[in-house]
Amino acid sequence: MKKLLRRLYLLIVMIFFYLPILYTVIFSFNSSKSLSVFSGFSLQWYQKMYHNKDMMNSIFYTIAIAVLATIISTIAGTITAIGLSKSNRVLKGVVQQMNDMPVMNPDIVTAIGLLMFFSTLVIKKGFMTLLLAHVMFCIPYVILSIMPKLRSLDPNLLDAALDLGCTPMQALIKVIVPQITSGIISGALIAFTMSFDDFVISYFVTGNGINNISIMVYTMSKRINPSINALSTVIIGIITIGLIVVNVVPAIVDRAKKKKSI
Amino acid sequence: MKSFRKLVYPYVIWAVIMIGIPMFMILLYAFTKDGNSVRNFVFTLDNFKRFFSDKVFIDVLKRSLNIAILTTVFCILFGYPAAYAMAKSRFKIQWVLLTTIPTWINMLVRTYAWRGMLDNKGLINGFLGMIGIGPIKMLETTFAVVLGMVYNFIPFMIIQIYNSLEKIDKSYFEAAADLGANRFQTFLRVTLPLSVPGIISGITLVFLPAVSSFFIPKLLGGGQYVLIGNVIENQFLTAGDWSFGSAISLIMAVIIIISMYITRQIDQKISPEGGNS
Numbered sequence: 001m002k003k004l005l006r007r008l009y010l011l012i013v014m015i016f017f018y019l020p021i022l023y024t025v026i027f028s029f030n031s032s033k034s035l036s037v038f039s040g041f042s043l044q045w046y047q048k049m050y051h052n053k054d055m056m057n058s059i060f061y062t063i064a065i066a067v068l069a070t071i072i073s074t075i076a077g078t079i080t081a082i083g084l085s086k087s088n089r090v091l092k093g094v095v096q097q098m099n100d101m102p103v104m105n106p107d108i109v110t111a112i113g114l115l116m117f118f119s120t121l122v123i124k125k126g127f128m129t130l131l132l133a134h135v136m137f138c139i140p141y142v143i144l145s146i147m148p149k150l151r152s153l154d155p156n157l158l159d160a161a162l163d164l165g166c167t168p169m170q171a172l173i174k175v176i177v178p179q180i181t182s183g184i185i186s187g188a189l190i191a192f193t194m195s196f197d198d199f200v201i202s203y204f205v206t207g208n209g210i211n212n213i214s215i216m217v218y219t220m221s222k223r224i225n226p227s228i229n230a231l232s233t234v235i236i237g238i239i240t241i242g243l244i245v246v247n248v249v250p251a252i253v254d255r256a257k258k259k260k261s262i
Numbered sequence: 263m264k265s266f267r268k269l270v271y272p273y274v275i276w277a278v279i280m281i282g283i284p285m286f287m288i289l290l291y292a293f294t295k296d297g298n299s300v301r302n303f304v305f306t307l308d309n310f311k312r313f314f315s316d317k318v319f320i321d322v323l324k325r326s327l328n329i330a331i332l333t334t335v336f337c338i339l340f341g342y343p344a345a346y347a348m349a350k351s352r353f354k355i356q357w358v359l360l361t362t363i364p365t366w367i368n369m370l371v372r373t374y375a376w377r378g379m380l381d382n383k384g385l386i387n388g389f390l391g392m393i394g395i396g397p398i399k400m401l402e403t404t405f406a407v408v409l410g411m412v413y414n415f416i417p418f419m420i421i422q423i424y425n426s427l428e429k430i431d432k433s434y435f436e437a438a439a440d441l442g443a444n445r446f447q448t449f450l451r452v453t454l455p456l457s458v459p460g461i462i463s464g465i466t467l468v469f470l471p472a473v474s475s476f477f478i479p480k481l482l483g484g485g486q487y488v489l490i491g492n493v494i495e496n497q498f499l500t501a502g503d504w505s506f507g508s509a510i511s512l513i514m515a516v517i518i519i520i521s522m523y524i525t526r527q528i529d530q531k532i533s534p535e536g537g538n539s
Contacts, residue, residue, distance in 0.1 A: 006347035010357060013344045013420075016413070017364045020375035023385060027378060035378045036388030076273060083269030091270060098277040101285055106474030106518070108491055109511050112498050113284030116291065116508075136280040139273070168265050197368045199477060204498065214370045221374055221481055229378075232371040239367050 021236060028229035035224065045230040054209075055231055058216040061127070063238075065212065066195040069134035074188040076135070077142025082176060084143070085150040099140035110137065111204035118205060125207030133205045134195045141194060142187035149183035150176075189246060196239070291508035309509030319493065319510075326490040327517070329404070329479075330472035333411040337419040337468045338461060340412070345423035345460075346453075358424065365417045373410050373481050380406050380482070402484035410482040411472050419464035426460025427453070455532065462529040469525075470518055490514055 027035070031042035049055045084092055102110045114136070118129045153176070161171040177184070199214035206215065213235055220228055295306045313319045348357040364372065379385045380400040390396035400406055430453065438448040476491030483489075490510065497507030 006350060009343055010347050010351070013340070014360055017361070017417070020372055020379060020413070021364065021367065023379055024371065024375040035381050035384045076276075079269045080273040083266050083271075083273075086266040087270055088267075091267070091274075095270065095274065095277065098274075098281050101281050106470060106491075106514070108474050108476065108494055109288065109515060110284070112494065112504075112507060112511055113288050114280075115498060116287045116504055117280075117284040120287070132280065136276075139276075172266070193366055197366075199368075199370050214368055217368075217370050217374055218477060218481075221377065224378075224381075228374060232368075232374065235368050235371055243363065243366060 024229050024232045025236060027226065028233040030226060030229075033224065033226055045227045048227040049230040049234075052227065054211065055216060055227065057209075058211045058213050059231070059234060061130075061210055062196060062212040062214075062235075065127075065130055065134055066192050068131055069138050069195040070188050070192040072131075072135050073138035073142050073191045074184060077139045077187055077191075078146060078177070078180075078184055080139070081143045081146040081150060081180075082172065084147065085153075095143075099143060102137045103140050103144075107198075107200035108204075111201045114201065115204045125205060126210045129205045129207070130202055130210060130212070133201050134198065137198075137201060138191035138194055141190045142184075145187035145190060146180055146183040149180040153179055192242075193239070196235075288508045288511060291505045292512045293509075295505050309506050310513070312506060313510060313513060322488055322490055322493055323513075323517075325488075326473055329407060329411065329489060330469050332408050333415065333472040334465055334469045336408065336412045337416045337464065341416050341419035341464065342423055342457075342461070345420045345427060348420070348424050349427040354428075358421065361417050361420050369414055370477060370481075373414065373478055376406070376410055376413065376482060377401065380409075401482065402487065404483075406482040407479050407487060407489075410478040411475065414478065415468040415471060418467035419461075422464035422467060423457055423460040426457045426463075430456045458529060458532050462525055465525050466522060469521060473518060474514060 026038065028045055029041050029043070030038050031040035031044065080095070084095060114129075114133050118125060118132075123129055157175055157179070158171055161175040162168070166174065197214070198212070199218065202212050203215050203218065206212070211219070213231060217228055217231065292309055293305055293307070295304065295308050344361075348354060348361070351357055377384075381387070382397045382399060382401070384401075386400065387397040390398065434452050434456070435448060438452050443451065474491050476489065476495050479487045479489045479492060491514075494507050494511050494514070497503050497510065501507075
């Protein structure tokens with residue numbers, strides 16, 4: 001009985017979590033503008049989205065920024081994390097303090113700081129400022145997810161590589177990086193979703209008609225417009241596919257490896 | 263070996279420029295008053311005086327705190343049973359996964375979905391209409407804003423409490439049972455105190471975004487519903503008063519720091535391990 005009650009409660013919580021998401025997806029295929037009655041299947045809202053240049057551009061910019069920010073912040077974060085693992089306490093402390101700021105501060109505080117910074121330097125707000133801002137808030141997360149891996153690394157490995165004639169660069173790429181790959185991958189994933197989902201910081205630092213999907217939804221939401229549902233469904237679709245790939249691909253690779261070993 | 267240390271230097275320079283300087287600018291602008299030019303600094307507390315002497319802003323501050331506290335309380339009330347049920351379930355990992363997946367989906371998109379559901383002609387009122395109730399006005403009310411916040415932030419609370427429940431040594435329950443405690447007593451005297459660190463870190467993860475959120479009140483509370491985040495947004499994007507905007511965000515940051523300090527103090531008093539969360 002108690003078990004049943006617990007399960008029922010969890011079920012209600014899950015309905016609460018997923019109903020709005022399902023609602024968005026289902027009503028993006030609605031043939032009418034109604035918010036409560038599904039009057040038939042249609043793709044008209046997707047058509048409207050497809051013909052709306054701003055909306056299509058926002059999808060492009062969201063993906064472009066997320067991919068670029070992920071690549072840059074993953075590389076920069078990995079290099080910095082490796083350097084930090086060999087640094088003294090003072091330097092470690094300084095970097096940690098700096099990284100804590102965008103992680104701990106409310107997004108809006110980071111956002112207005114960047115807005116004033118870019119405006120004061122008279123950097124034209126747009127793609128570049130958006131990318132810089134995203135790289136800035138992604139790197140701390142990459143470093144945070146790589147550091148634990150480096151800490152558990154055997155320091156003798158590096159010495160061994162150097163003794164056996166590796167240059168420091170070779171040792172870095174051939175010995176250290178392969179050992180921390182899982183940390184790098186999870187850092188990259190966090191960076192990608194942080195960038196892909198960001199609204200507050202993007203909203204403050206962008207300009208000149210460069211919008212990401214979140215800004216688009218925010219500015220269009222003043223009136224009822226079911227093509228927002230279509231746009232939302234695109235986002236939900238991309239993230240869902242991403243989550244499936246991340247969770248399923250490693251399992252398949254594992255299985256393939258096991259088969260080989262047999 | 264030591265040559266690797268040099269790898270940190272580029273990032274230190276980057277961080278000083280991209281993190282340090284913008285933060286410093288907030289401080290600088292909050293304590294000066296000269297429109298948007300940095301040329302001549304005159305130190306002043308006018309921005310803070312303006313905020314605290316205007317009843318409108320004080321009301322906004324009170325409302326923001328009220329909403330954030332309400333949100334946090336509801337997140338604990340509804341999140342704790344969920345975390346407890348998850349910890350007792352056979353399918354722990356699956357439940358945890360199901361709870362975290364929504365947080366990976368864009369917050370704005372999920373918040374916008376509630377507009378269609380809460381609207382007078384929306385899904386919920388449609389159902390209510392079928393059984394002859396309503397329509398009840400839900401959108402553009404405090405209810406909608408708090409609901410939107412709880413919806414967005416409760417997964418963080420659930421996961422934190424779940425983690426702390428999972429950490430509890432199972433032998434404590436056996437000991438409690440052996441010593442004659444019934445289930446309710448065990449929960450009250452053993453489980454609850456040991457899960458306080460989880461609640462505390464959950465509060466941090468809920469209260470902070472709830473105080474500073476500005477798109478949830480805008481999307482679900484309507485244009486009239488102003489919280490402190492909306493005031494900051496206005497100062498920067500509409501009014502263009504950087505000094506006042508910086509001062510307000512500084513006030514907000516101080517409030518957040520104070521509330522974190524208070525929760526940590528409470529944690530140290532309550533939790534048996536002395537609050538090493």
